[in-house]
Amino acid sequence: MSEPFYTIAVTGLNAVDNPGPGVPVVRSLREAQSFGCRIVGLCYEMLEPGAYMKDLVDVCYQVPYPSAGTDVLLVRLKEIQEKEHVDVIIPNFDAELFSYIKLKPDLLRMGIRLFLPSYEQFEARQKYNLADFGASCGLKVPRSFICTSPEEFFKENWDFPVVLKGKFYEAYVVRDKEQFTSIFSRLVSSWGLPAIVQEYVEGTEFNLIGCCDGEGHLLAAVPMRKQYITDKGKAWAGVTIKDAAIVGLAEKFVGEGRWRGAFEMEIIKARNGGDMYILEINPRIPAWVYLATAAGVNIPEMLVHCSLEQPVSPCLDYEVGKMFIRYSWDMVVDQSEFAEFSVTGEKHNRD
Amino acid sequence: MKVNSDIAISQSGYVFNPQTGESFSLNPTAIEVIRMLQDGKRREEIVEEITSRYEVSQSAFLCDLDDFLDMLHQYDMLTNE
Numbered sequence: 286m287s288e289p290f291y292t293i294a295v296t297g298l299n300a301v302d303n304p305g306p307g308v309p310v311v312r313s314l315r316e317a318q319s320f321g322c323r324i325v326g327l328c329y330e331m332l333e334p335g336a337y338m339k340d341l342v343d344v345c346y347q348v349p350y351p352s353a354g355t356d357v358l359l360v361r362l363k364e365i366q367e368k369e370h371v372d373v374i375i376p377n378f379d380a381e382l383f384s385y386i387k388l389k390p391d392l393l394r395m396g397i398r399l400f401l402p403s404y405e406q407f408e409a410r411q412k413y414n415l416a417d418f419g420a421s422c423g424l425k426v427p428r429s430f431i432c433t434s435p436e437e438f439f440k441e442n443w444d445f446p447v448v449l450k451g452k453f454y455e456a457y458v459v460r461d462k463e464q465f466t467s468i469f470s471r472l473v474s475s476w477g478l479p480a481i482v483q484e485y486v487e488g489t490e491f492n493l494i495g496c497c498d499g500e501g502h503l504l505a506a507v508p509m510r511k512q513y514i515t516d517k518g519k520a521w522a523g524v525t526i527k528d529a530a531i532v533g534l535a536e537k538f539v540g541e542g543r544w545r546g547a548f549e550m551e552i553i554k555a556r557n558g559g560d561m562y563i564l565e566i567n568p569r570i571p572a573w574v575y576l577a578t579a580a581g582v583n584i585p586e587m588l589v590h591c592s593l594e595q596p597v598s599p600c601l602d603y604e605v606g607k608m609f610i611r612y613s614w615d616m617v618v619d620q621s622e623f624a625e626f627s628v629t630g631e632k633h634n635r636d
Numbered sequence: 637m638k639v640n641s642d643i644a645i646s647q648s649g650y651v652f653n654p655q656t657g658e659s660f661s662l663n664p665t666a667i668e669v670i671r672m673l674q675d676g677k678r679r680e681e682i683v684e685e686i687t688s689r690y691e692v693s694q695s696a697f698l699c700d701l702d703d704f705l706d707m708l709h710q711y712d713m714l715t716n717e
Contacts, residue, residue, distance in 0.1 A: 489656065510657025526657040527642065605654040606644065 294325040297377030298335025309575035317586040339634040347630040400592040410566040422541040428484040451476035499545030507577040580607040
């Protein structure tokens with residue numbers, strides 16, 4: 286019997302110093318044991334490196350930024366669907382998830398399936414809701430303060446240092462009031478109000494990639510210790526570890542919240558006392574997903590089956606001590622490729 | 637006192653703690669000591685074996701051994717079973 290073949294569209298093909306998860310997601314899909322696939326890249330920018338990786342991506346289309354609204358995105362996806370007959374979309378950016386959650390019924394009518402959390406689940410783990418969410422699930426979250434002005438925070442008389450986070454992205458350790466005021470302004474001008482202040486917990490950072498079926502069952506959970514961290518706080522090298530307590534946090538999260546889809550938990554184990562705190566829960570596959578694939582758990586493959594409502598068995602065993610070391614690589618391409626993509630909004634890598 | 641059974645130690649002296657993701661390099665004497673701990677040898681037996689094999693006084697080695705054992709404890713690599 287020939288293996289099934291699916292057309293899968295993927296976003297997040299940027300592979301810069303803070304890389305999107307698209308390229309490692311595609312790499313994992315290419316290694317799927319249970320199906321073959323044609324990969325359609327959905328790019329916001331002409332220079333997203335994944336668009337030029339001919340061994341990985343068959344064809345790319347430019348799509349409008351989330352800020353253009355869901356109507357514009359839907360029109361573009363309809364045009365793409367007429368040509369490509371996409372079976373599944375795997376969106377890989379936090380900022381676009383709201384649009385895809387909203388468009389899910391429209392996309393289903395077009396024959397495109399997704400496996401995403403509900404809007405309520407998506408909102409519950411937002412940075413500004415995480416403390417309440419943690420309390421409801423029995424997960425420890427560092428003491429937090431939702432901040433709309435520095436003065437308001439200073440009245441609370443917290444000790445420094447604290448961690449100051451933007452509404453969507455960026456986080457800084459802040460050591461005094463002057464630094465707080467300056468970073469607050471920068472974060473708010475980039476990401477809007479509010480900013481989030483978290484108690485600074487000194488300890489070791491771990492990440493976990495997981496996938497849940499929406500019924501409270503954990504399908505996959507692979508924890509990783511960051512071994513090399515960039516100035517943006519991103520892991521540039523890491524190693525899979527075996528820690529039942531960390532996997533237990535993921536079980537609590539999916540059991541209580543009945544999460545649907547892939548997720549990443551950022552965890553810190555406090556140096557004093559060893560308590561584990563959840564720093565963030567990201568509602569999508571992280572950029573280090575290929576480490577889990579190489580360790581024996583192919584979460585993008587799993588997501589395709591979940592999207593197509595096919596039965597998926599949990600895969601909770603993985604190779605411990607598998608490492609990844611990220612690197613950058615200069616691709617050289619003919620300018621005509623860039624020109625084709627810029628002028629037509631399409632880039633055909635393979636027939 | 638036992639080395640945590642999850643700890644992986646290569647022949648070259650690379651140590652990986654799968655619970656924490658930490659890794660270390662051991663010098664040849666430390667490899668010998670950790671192998672003895674894995675074999676269930678007690679502190680006194682380790683001192684006797686090392687001082688009979690190398691030119692080192694008991695007091696000097698004991699001082700180094702205790703430092704090393706403290707370090708292993710600190711990194712959660714030893715259990716007191």
